[in-house]
Amino acid sequence: IRSDIPPVEVDGVSVRFGAINALSDVSFTVQPGAIHAIIGPNGAGKSTMFNVLSGVYKAAEGQVRFGEHRLDQMRPYKIAGIGVARAFQNIALSGTQSVAENLMLGRHHLTKAGFLAAGLRLPKATREGKIHGARIAEIAEFLDLGEKLHTPVGVLSYGDQKRVEVARALCTEPRLLLLDEPVAGMNAEETDRMAAAILEIRSALGISVVLVEHDMGMVMSLADRVTVLDFGRLIADGTPAQVQSDPEVIRAYLGS
Numbered sequence: 606i607r608s609d610i611p612p613v614e615v616d617g618v619s620v621r622f623g624a625i626n627a628l629s630d631v632s633f634t635v636q637p638g639a640i641h642a643i644i645g646p647n648g649a650g651k652s653t654m655f656n657v658l659s660g661v662y663k664a665a666e667g668q669v670r671f672g673e674h675r676l677d678q679m680r681p682y683k684i685a686g687i688g689v690a691r692a693f694q695n696i697a698l699s700g701t702q703s704v705a706e707n708l709m710l711g712r713h714h715l716t717k718a719g720f721l722a723a724g725l726r727l728p729k730a731t732r733e734g735k736i737h738g739a740r741i742a743e744i745a746e747f748l749d750l751g752e753k754l755h756t757p758v759g760v761l762s763y764g765d766q767k768r769v770e771v772a773r774a775l776c777t778e779p780r781l782l783l784l785d786e787p788v789a790g791m792n793a794e795e796t797d798r799m800a801a802a803i804l805e806i807r808s809a810l811g812i813s814v815v816l817v818e819h820d821m822g823m824v825m826s827l828a829d830r831v832t833v834l835d836f837g838r839l840i841a842d843g844t845p846a847q848v849q850s851d852p853e854v855i856r857a858y859l860g861s
């Protein structure tokens with residue numbers, strides 16, 4: 606585990622939409638370098654929690670701390686700037702551009718010349734482009750996309766596109782990676798490949814990964830720790846084995 610990765614401390618967070626308590630007094634900690642799953646039935650508040658972690662929704666009460674930072678008081682671009690990257694559930698890629706071009710967009714904040722200059726092929730951008738090109742190739746390799754760097758994203762399979770979306774997030778060199786339903790809509794083979802990629806991200810990069818997942822089975826072999834939400838409340842928090850045998854969790858899942 607890298608020494609520059611603090612825990613994420615979610616402390617008494619509540620979010621309301623009118624009369625709906627999307628989250629009620631939720632507290633849990635994501636340990637540095639952990640794969641931490643947030644699971645629960647539809648409407649449990651999983652996406653709301655993600656939107657709080659990435660600054661999209663404001664908490665009515667509570668705090669979210671990431672080292673010295675208060676994520677609950679920061680705007681999304683500031684949160685991205687301190688090393689929190691989010692891969693979106695609905696793929697947010699440019700289909701006509703190649704995998705490499707999409708990954709370069711993930712690095713534009715790291716290039717001094719900026720990605721506009723990269724598009725214009727200015728000399729400084731060319732120099733920087735070589736360095737970033739090497740790292741992009743490495744990350745692509747990592748997610749099994751090495752052969753597809755020059756393929757337009759739009760012609761890739763759904764599973765490949767989802768891994769490009771994760772690669773794009775990794776290209777920002779995050780300390781915390783947020784994955785919103787990374788295997789939603791995938792077949793069994795694509796699911797296995799994504800699970801293997803997530804395990805490799807943790808072991809090779811040593812960063813923390815928080816993933817939201819509807820399907821309980823997928824996270825059980827993957828996560829170190831599982832937080833279970835139901836109707837906006839935290840009903841269990843522990844190891845996969847602990848939450849799997851928790852009567853409240855079983856009831857929440859059977860009732861959905």
Ligand code: ADP
Binds near residue numbers: 626653
């Ligand atoms: P999950 O991702 O676990 O399925 P959500 O976090 O999307 O659940 O939703 C939790 C609750 O908050 C639901 O009742 C949902 O309808 C409500 N909700 C979420 N986002 C909004 C919003 N932007 N406006 C109003 N209600 C919302």
Ligand code: MG
Binds near residue numbers: 651652653
């Ligand atoms: Mg959701």
